[in-house]
Amino acid sequence: MKFNQSNIKKAKKYLNKNYCIGVPTETVYGLAANAYVDSAVKKIFNLKMRPKNNPLIVHYHDIDSLKKDCLINDNFIKLYNKFSPGPITYVLKLKNNSKISKYVTNNQKSLAVRFPKHALFKNLIKQLNYPLAAPSANIATKVSAVKVGDVKEEFGNKIKYILDGGTCAIGIESTIINLIGKPTILRLGGLDISKIQKTLGFKLDTVINPNKKIVPGQSRLHYSPGIPLRMNVSKPKNHEAFLIIKKRKTKLKNYFYLTNKNSLDEAAKNLYSCLRKVKNKGYKSIAVEKISNRGLGKAINDRLQKASRY
Ligand code: TXA
Ligand code: MG
Numbered sequence: 001m002k003f004n005q006s007n008i009k010k011a012k013k014y015l016n017k018n019y020c021i022g023v024p025t026e027t028v029y030g031l032a033a034n035a036y037v038d039s040a041v042k043k044i045f046n047l048k049m050r051p052k053n054n055p056l057i058v059h060y061h062d063i064d065s066l067k068k069d070c071l072i073n074d075n076f077i078k079l080y081n082k083f084s085p086g087p088i089t090y091v092l093k094l095k096n097n098s099k100i101s102k103y104v105t106n107n108q109k110s111l112a113v114r115f116p117k118h119a120l121f122k123n124l125i126k127q128l129n130y131p132l133a134a135p136s137a138n139i140a141t142k143v144s145a146v147k148v149g150d151v152k153e154e155f156g157n158k159i160k161y162i163l164d165g166g167t168c169a170i171g172i173e174s175t176i177i178n179l180i181g182k183p184t185i186l187r188l189g190g191l192d193i194s195k196i197q198k199t200l201g202f203k204l205d206t207v208i209n210p211n212k213k214i215v216p217g218q219s220r221l222h223y224s225p226g227i228p229l230r231m232n233v234s235k236p237k238n239h240e241a242f243l244i245i246k247k248r249k250t251k252l253k254n255y256f257y258l259t260n261k262n263s264l265d266e267a268a269k270n271l272y273s274c275l276r277k278v279k280n281k282g283y284k285s286i287a288v289e290k291i292s293n294r295g296l297g298k299a300i301n302d303r304l305q306k307a308s309r310y
Pocket of ligand 2: 144
C-alpha cells in the first residue's frame with residue numbers, strides 16, 4: 001500500500017473533474033465518483049454495465065456530512081456509534097433538499113450510506129466537499145475486486161486512476177440494513193448480523209426478496225467468476241477446481257484452499273481472489289466444499305449461492 005498524500009491528491013484531482021476512479025475500502029474496492037453530480041454518477045453505471053434501477057451506496061466521512069442528505073433515527077445512531085466506520089451500510093430516508101443525484105437512487109426516496117474504515121479512503125473523503133457514490137469495482141454480476149490488479153482486470157484502462165490501498169482486510173461487501181420502518185437485513189456481509197442484533201436488542205429478519213421498490217442486488221446471478229460453480233461438494237469431478245476451506249495435505253493440483261487456520265473470517269477475505277485465480281488458471285468449473293453457516297460463513301454461502309446460478 002502506498003500511503004502518501006500525492007496519491008490522494010491525484011485521486012482528488014480526478015474526482016473533482018467528475019471522473020470515476022478505483023478506491024480501496026476495508027470490504028472491497030469501490031468504483032467512486034461525486035454523488036452530487038449526474039454526469040459523474042452516470043459514468044459509474046456505464047462502466048459497470050449496471051442496470052439503472054439498481055441504486056448505489058454513498059460513502060460519507062462522518063455523521064455530520066450525512067445529515068445534509070438523510071434523515072437519521074435512533075437505531076441508526078446506536079449502530080453508527082458501535083460499528084461505523086466499518087463494514088455496515090444503512091438504508092435511510094433521503095431528505096427532500098438533498099443534493100444526491102437522482103441517478104444514484106433511481107429516483108427513490110431512500111439512500112444506502114456507508115462510512116468506510118480504510119485509512120486511505122478516510123483521508124481522501126475527508127478532503128472532499130461531496131460524498132462518493134461507489135458500488136463494488138467490478139462489472140455487474142462478476143466477482144468484486146480486493147486489490148488493484150483485480151480492478152485493472154475488470155476495467156483495464158477505461159478508468160483513469162486506482163488509489164492503491166493494498167489488499168482489502170475483510171474481502172466481502174458490507175452488511176446492508178434497512179432502517180426505514182422495522183429494521184431488516186437486505187444483504188449479509190462483512191459484519192456478522194448477530195453483532196448487530198446484540199446492539200439493537202432484537203432479532204432481525206433477512207429480506208431475500210424485497211418488495212419491488214427496494215432493489216438490493218437481487219439480480220439473479222451475482223458474484224460470479226464467469227464459470228459454473230456448485231456447492232456442498234464432497235467429491236469433485238476430475239476436471240473441476242475444488243475449493244476447500246482449510247489447507248490440507250494433498251498432491252492434487254486442482255485443490256484450492258481458503259484458509260490456513262480454519263478461520264471463516266480469513267476464508268471470506270480470500271474468497272474472491274481464489275475464485276479469480278481458479279478462473280484465470282483456465283478451469284471450466286468449480287466445486288466448493290460445504291462451508292459452515294455461522295459467522296461470516298453465512299455471507300460466504302450467500303455469495304456462493306448467487307454465483308452458482310451461472
Ligand atoms: O462493501 C460495500 O458495500 C462495497 C464498498 C465499495 O463500499 N459496495 C458495494 O456496492 O458492495 P454494490 O453497489 O456492489 O452493492 C450495493 C447494494 C446493491 O445490491 C444495491 O441494490 C443495494 O446495495 N442498495 C443500494 N441502494 C439501496 C437502497 N436505497 N435500498 C436498498 N438497497 C440498496
Ligand atoms: Mg457489487
